[in-house]
């Protein structure tokens with residue numbers, strides 16, 4: 001690439017992971033940029049009137065990685081960390097994730113640089129609507145379909161859908177997924193990512209010969225992905241020994257009171273205040289003893305510093321990009337000690353059920369919840385088996401195997417279509 005606008009530690013990570021896979025697949029140097037660098041990047045200014053009568057401008061982005069297999073697909077993040085490099089990396093990971101799951105999409109990601117907790121509900125609605133309004137020329141049900149990610153939720157998706165629809169003069173449910181059921185959402189999307197993580201953790205434990213009822217887990221992050229993963233693992237009989245969010249971290253080797261935790265979070269919205277007995281330093285949580293460690297918050301938390309201290313048997317990546325390439329190298333040196341469920345496999349439940357939502361919206365035919373989860377688990381099972389088989393066959397880490405499958409799907413479609421898609 002001559003000169004790229006993409007930089008920062010998260011983009012560097014996506015590039016380094018890609019280079020490792022490209023080396024493994026022996027992809028020619030001249031074909032690498034075409035596979036790695038996004039097709040389109042959009043940056044917008046989103047002015048809103050604040051409650052105190054002023055005007056404030058927020059920076060928004062959307063990156064569409066490739067359009068080779070169909071529309072682009074991926075979440076929208078409202079977080080202070082959002083910049084073009086982070087969003088580009090996340091869009092690249094979405095591409096490999098969709099390709100591994102066999103979905104007819106390229107990857108995309110978007111976001112606004114904002115701490116949503118500092119906005120009033122009215123300001124959040126204004127910002128959501130303005131962001132979508134600015135994106136209207138670049139998105140569409142057959143161009144780019146948004147969904148929730150960190151800091152956004154079903155309500156934000158409903159505002160996106162409403163804003164887009166008002167401009168088209170008719171209701172277009174299929175412009176976003178992860179919507180409330182009342183606006184054309186599917187049953188199961190809210191729980192899909194976390195339930196998918198729990199399903200795959202179950203499969204990893206089976207491979208290791210550990211009964212779920214004898215296993216313990218620590219989950220970092222208690223938003224959509226972390227909370228549903230925690231409750232789903234607990235339902236499968238796994239003892240939850242640690243949880244954290246931005247406000248607090250708790251660890252108790254005897255097991256946390258999950259019903260109490262659930263009641264506390266429904267009332268207070270955050271973990272802080274749940275207990276003063278079992279508080280732990282958040283930086284210590286990830287290296288406590290457990291069978292299953294689920295980072296389900298932000299990128300780059302498993303690093304060169306802590307990877308050699310992890311004491312889990314399964315590392316289930318609920319978050320996108322939680323493990324740095326330095327940490328990957330250390331995990332690889334540790335051999336079979338830790339069974340890694342890489343992000344593009346582990347958290348794919350969300351986008352798979354988003355795909356089901358899009359299909360249902362396009363057909364105007366809605367499925368029972370059982371059908372959604374049966375189909376979800378079938379897709380995850382296929383991806384899991386393909387990844388494990390590829391890793392065994394080529395003697396490579398699970399991440400390299402999962403990415404090799406995803407990258408090959410995109411590469412082969414580009415080659416078949418010709419030079420430019």
Ligand SMILES: NC(=O)C1=CN([C@@H]2O[C@H](COP(=O)(O)OP(=O)(O)OC[C@H]3O[C@@H](n4cnc5c(N)ncnc54)[C@H](OP(=O)(O)O)[C@@H]3O)[C@@H](O)[C@H]2O)C=CC1
Nearest residue numbers: 149150151221222223224225245246247297319320347350
């Ligand atoms: N939503 C989805 O369907 C999917 C999400 N993902 C990925 O999963 C991850 C989480 O997303 P999602 O659950 O939707 O986001 P949410 O905004 O719902 O939740 C994020 C959670 O992470 C916590 N958190 C933030 N920073 C830290 C930190 N430094 N230490 C501990 N906890 C922290 C937040 O705490 P607090 O609330 O206190 O700030 C919150 O509990 C992201 O990487 C996202 O890209 C992947 C696939 C699909």
Ligand SMILES: O=C(O)CCC(=O)C(=O)O
Nearest residue numbers: 074075147149350351354
């Ligand atoms: O549901 C989707 O379309 C995308 C979910 C997402 O952003 C992700 O998997 O990281």
